[in-house]
Amino acid sequence: MVARSIHSPYRPSENEIRRRVEELGPWFHNLNLGGVMTAPTHFLGDYPNVKWRGFEHVVPESLEGKTVLDIGCNAGFYAMEMKRRGADRVVPIDSDPRYLEQARFAAAVEGLDIQFEQLSVYEVGSLNERFDLVIFMGVLYHLRHPLLALDLIRDNVARDLLLFQTMQRGSPEIEPIEWDYDFWQADHFDAPGYPKLHFIEARYSGDVTNWWVPNRACSEAMLRSSGFDIVEHPEPEVYLCRCVDLPQPPDGPRAVYPVRGDDA
Numbered sequence: 001m002v003a004r005s006i007h008s009p010y011r012p013s014e015n016e017i018r019r020r021v022e023e024l025g026p027w028f029h030n031l032n033l034g035g036v037m038t039a040p041t042h043f044l045g046d047y048p049n050v051k052w053r054g055f056e057h058v059v060p061e062s063l064e065g066k067t068v069l070d071i072g073c074n075a076g077f078y079a080m081e082m083k084r085r086g087a088d089r090v091v092p093i094d095s096d097p098r099y100l101e102q103a104r105f106a107a108a109v110e111g112l113d114i115q116f117e118q119l120s121v122y123e124v125g126s127l128n129e130r131f132d133l134v135i136f137m138g139v140l141y142h143l144r145h146p147l148l149a150l151d152l153i154r155d156n157v158a159r160d161l162l163l164f165q166t167m168q169r170g171s172p173e174i175e176p177i178e179w180d181y182d183f184w185q186a187d188h189f190d191a192p193g194y195p196k197l198h199f200i201e202a203r204y205s206g207d208v209t210n211w212w213v214p215n216r217a218c219s220e221a222m223l224r225s226s227g228f229d230i231v232e233h234p235e236p237e238v239y240l241c242r243c244v245d246l247p248q249p250p251d252g253p254r255a256v257y258p259v260r261g262d263d264a
């Protein structure tokens, strides 16, 4: 627990930071906290700094007057960047309390007033609020129900922009999709650029929480199908999207969700 007040800002020594960083590890985000790096041997390098440099230009430079929801915030790298860009309010959530402890410590060391909440993406409806920018980076492939998560985000919390990233495997090609296919026509399923979501029953990269990995065509199709129009694709895994209306019958709505109340 980090105690702070306006009269005594939290200014731990480098030794204190180092000790706490070790206690809270292992870290996924490599943050520079007062000269102490939290994940200096990360297998992806200086992550997510290296990633962020490849797409930061598509995020509005000033977020003044805007609200941001960061789903799967981990140790808070993107939440803190959004706060530095002047967002009025940043709400970072994650399902894992260990990462939230890291995030709270990091924000305290950085002197940023951010409230981190333990919440799953499947529970975003309980926030009862829409946000100007929703960040959903690096979470989709950790979910058993990825399309449900995208639907819930679109239906409950997204108002304008979605910043999305997923691990992708398979072909980067895009096969042109026809609106319908004859029952006996099946060749297109084997085309490299047809949307494919690869199911991981056991582990991938030693991680039991990797469940579904899309190819590029599938990432883009899932986003479209959930009501997100892709407006920027600054690097292979990252998309900036804008909310659009969902297709209505007979071309929609989605078959399974939602199934209750007025939407049934």
Ligand SMILES: C[S@@+](CC[C@H](N)C(=O)[O-])C[C@H]1O[C@@H](n2cnc3c(N)ncnc32)[C@H](O)[C@@H]1O
Binding pocket: 028, 048, 071, 072, 073, 074, 075, 077, 093, 094, 095, 096, 099, 119, 120, 121, 122, 136, 137, 138, 139, 142, 143, 165
């Ligand atoms: C690979 S990390 C990505 C972290 C960060 N968004 C980024 O892009 O660097 C995945 C994060 O998603 C979180 N996560 C996994 N399942 C989740 C869920 N159902 N709801 C919210 N967060 C989840 C994990 O705890 C972890 O912090």
